[in-house]
Amino acid sequence: MAKDMASQVQTACRTDWPHVVRLVCHHLPPERRTVAAHQIAAQMERGELSAESLRVVRGPDGIGGAMLHLCLPGHSAVVWPPWAADGSDRQAVEDLLVQDALRLLRSRGVTVCAAELACETFSTFSPPLLRQGFRRVTRLRELALDLHFGLPTGLNVQPPTDLQFLPYCEADPGQFLATLEETYQDSLDFPEVNEARTAQDALESYRNHGRADPRLWWLVLRSGRPVGVVIVDLARKPEGNLLYLGVVPSARGQGLGRVLLAHAARQSLAAGASSLTLAVDARNAPALRLYRRAGFRGEGQWEVLLAILGAEG
């Protein structure tokens, strides 16, 4: 039966999209499911999400399983855990769907594949991913800073006079990339991902996040020497998103993190944002301390699973 099904893992038909999209949202917290299903269906209708992202297994009684994978720029991807109908072949169907997704992603040159699961549902939805080589690496914390009343006092900080924020369009792209890469050294923020992808891949993923606007990317120079980068995304305005903030190792521990964060918040405010959100690795103590002291709050936590994909073989 499972062997028969292998040949039946296929791209979902357009007529099945509404139903299948609801099935693949099964792992999300109930309050997020409807919105997520609408967003995915709309993105597929607009062609922003490839139809191939939605794969199904057809059984004798209709759709027996479904899974969503999203191929992202920068050789990375995100998968959602598979859904399988109740029955004796459930585990086989789940395994087929994950194997199928990984095969497709590998064939498209993906090297890092992530899955995020709400902590309370981890034990229910992680087994099919863990069986196919994903490993649990950390928790992701979602934090937000309220900007409705202006810049919080925790960020009322004056930058040193020799500090310069150079917008990406005025910076040397090579220097921006090299500085980004340097900030990854000894980073506690998803080091597994940084090891598996190049800084160029990371830059591509920031570039394609939302409606990337490199006017909100800055290379930070101190006395002319690069010391850090700040990357903000305002695609979901009035919610601003701090995609990345990093300080090179030799300049850490001198208060620059707070100055860079204040710059991100000030610029987001000036561009009309009423909040600034971010996601941070729960192991990243320095960053968490920095964000909490600045006034970021939030309880949202996600388990992160990663699969590092080698060449097909």
Ligand SMILES: CC(C)(COP(=O)(O)OP(=O)(O)OC[C@H]1O[C@@H](n2cnc3c(N)ncnc32)[C@H](O)[C@@H]1OP(=O)(O)O)[C@@H](O)C(=O)NCCC(=O)NCCS
């Ligand atoms: C996180 C990071 C930006 C902080 O930059 P920084 O210039 O060292 O930050 P600051 O000097 O302003 O210090 C910020 C806070 O972190 C604390 N901190 C610094 N190093 C720390 C460490 N190793 N462990 C625990 N706390 C630490 C500081 O004491 C300070 O807290 P305080 O104000 O209560 O004293 C920097 O470590 C970095 O670039 N890391 C790699 C990239 C990264 O993790 N980016 C965050 C992505 S979400």
